[in-house]
Amino acid sequence: MTTTAASPTTTAPTPAEPARPSSARASSGRSGSTPWIVPLLVLVTGMFMSVLDVSIVNVAIPSMQKDFGVTTDDIQWVSTAYSLALGVIVPVSAWLGERLGLGRAYVLSLVGFGVGSALCGFAWDIDSMIAFRILQAVPGGIIPVVALSMVYRLVPRERIGAAMGLYGLGIVFAPAVGPTLGGYLVEYVDWRLIFFINVPIGVLGAIAAVVWLPMTKGKAGRTFDVLGFLAIATGLFSLLLALSEGQSWGWTSYPVLILLTVGVLALALFVVIELEVDEPLLDVRVFSSGAFTLSLVLIAVLSVGLFGVLFFIPLFLQESQGLGAFDTGLLLLPQALVMGVLMPVAGRIYDRFGPRWPAVVGLSILAIGTWMLRDLSLETSWDELRWLLVFRAVGMGLAMMPIMTGGISAVPPDRVSGASAFNNVTQRTASAMGLAALTAMLSSEQAQQGSDTGAAMHMAPHTPMLEQYMSYSQVQAHSFVTAIDDLMMVTAGLTALGVLLAFRLRSGPAPTSSSGPAVVEA
Template structure:
């Protein structure tokens, strides 16, 4: 990697030339400290914050029914606890790269950890649905900043030739946290109190911030960097509109005027954002990173993986609880082995990346993921828990092998001074792809389930007593309806798994275009300088 150095003192002296364009601040560099911190220690500090912020997404979903009961609200109302968080993330993630450059990555990370802990405490103290929604928005603001800043810092502190191993550990927060969330959340909800899922973030945030102050670089930010107001308004409007349409499409109707208008506004706003970013001198996010095909391809693959990960994490627990009658904690225990498999394989995949590059771990991992998802097409009401546990663990092998090599290979293709913007796009892709994919899969599931109910000759509403036969006949009719509904749900879910498997096969093809071979050595330091 080529670096620019100052001219030697012996160079001929001449008057400096004036440039018509303003001079931009140099990329943030860290001033040396007396004792260096091994990069592995600094990485573990970043993993802690990343794990906490991502875990909060899946762990809260388990507590939604308990919150609904305590607050005494409808299903539509309680869903805004998750929807508001997603919408706020969509707005704040694009700003994260600018905040990291403005405040300095280390300072932005510490402030975000403390703010996330405060927001979590407020959520735990919420007294009604309105206060909970407001506090979830406040929690989402630092929650969206942490992943972007943390990923940027990983590429700042880790030598290029060790980035695969580092990202293998970093990936524990991205993949392992959502997978382990249902187990931890299920236990807290079922045996303690749902408010503890928020309060548990407070001590983690405090300890994480203290560790960050001690072991992370705390360089000053670029004070002269302007904020791209027009770009922010465009991308915030676009992402907010699309996420709102996808979140409410099922209840409002996918062809309803509000949803169609939101989708149209969202797409137009994102197109306007691209135009603005290509014209301004200091863009909020540098869209020119998409010139690097390796990075663009990695985002496409991350979208495929996000759909596969969060789709299964959402629908399989639904299958277990609605069709097979498992409780929240037992469902989490059944899903725990896949989380363990991913946690073990993440560092292994990182080392494989360092030696062989991203292509082959991605191809092999996505192939395993596609096969494992295809095996889920045979789910039935009588599927044994042992069989399902093994299939999910097998899928987890593919996810664990593929995720971090894909992400690492993409961001490694971007110049060092554009990593912050690339990491922001990376997180936007993860959030929007999981939301869009889940919305599309939910719509498909509902359509297929309705079709199955129609084909079976069953009504699509709960049977009501017609006055004949008495309570026993009504109970029998209700039981038969429940069986038909469960069978229709399982059949629709099987179709959904086949669609997801097909999408993953497309990812296998794209993975062949990734780089093969180890990344060139950077000669960077093995310690963090601050």
């Protein structure tokens, strides 16, 4: 067990009583042999709320556009501004957590997220909505980093798999259930409720955090790495902006190419700075752990698979099969429930067998399930699609948390905060990059299909206009579905490569020398 430096007046704990945060000791009588369960559930609540907001807002975009009377390009900035703000704040989250104390940073973030959500609900035009979304993104980016760091300070190493299985409900279950909840609120109530619903959750979560989480003091005196922050903020902002706007600006346009170049150079500069400064913003030396680096690669693969399907399948159902927002959410709900059930199970499997086999089996199921989605057509039944998504969800539920847990467990305890920040940056960036690349492929293939269709129709000038229009619409629908099928094949191939990489993960439970938490705050 690794401990931080204790104060001169602190008595060292005896071997029979591993040191734990004060609130954890106080709760041991209430939680039996697992005093970390209740604090963990408090962290899961905040994590669930922050991640749910990303997917639930996407459902409301069309309604916001109608109410505000703006163009499609304008309304997309509601999501784009949030993503860009996250890219700036996530790297500094680890420093804030250490400077303020993880418990205090978590409480302040929950309150701030609730306030930002309320402001978004009161937005009166597109400009105010974008501004309030940026304010909401600041605490929204801090919550996941601080929460993950706290998990590793509260939970004994030999139980970290089971704990991360519960924690994973916020990462995977929330975005999957978002379309259902968001679809219902948008279709039957009011889109503003998707923001107002965060307010009571944030307040209750903050109260629970004060009661159940350790409110340790932060580390005074640690300087803020300004140069490192400017470098990584510039890099992530440039890359995310290029990926978000590449489709509309053109992937080979000067603005996109300049942003991509600036982003890569800024991130390279960030690495150089972090290796030279005495107190780095994020310790890039965590990448010296091959297990952690491999876990980030696999998390990127899973993020592309998760968010790619969560984005394109609802698009297929609503654009090609005419399903409403709420009905689309209901069709996607079973896969979310399966992932929610399997997350804790996967955590227990990790504790016993390590990350390799749940990752290999889960990624294999995910690859096969995604490959089976390559046969989607306009005639595909909803029941068939529902079961294919459930089958994929089994793989996602088995693989995600063992991979993430195995990677962070390989990092020295004093570097967990930085590792969790890199983990969140990888998830956000990989999902954005994956969606951008897949969307570009979709648009390119549709454009090619449309060009071929136009040429064919030009050869039959005497065809009635109505018949031409109906024929063109039908061909466009088929070309859209064909493009979706091709995207599923690409995603399946990427996931299959992940299966090969997963064989390099550790097999067997993690070695441990004590039953105490991974890190103990003095």
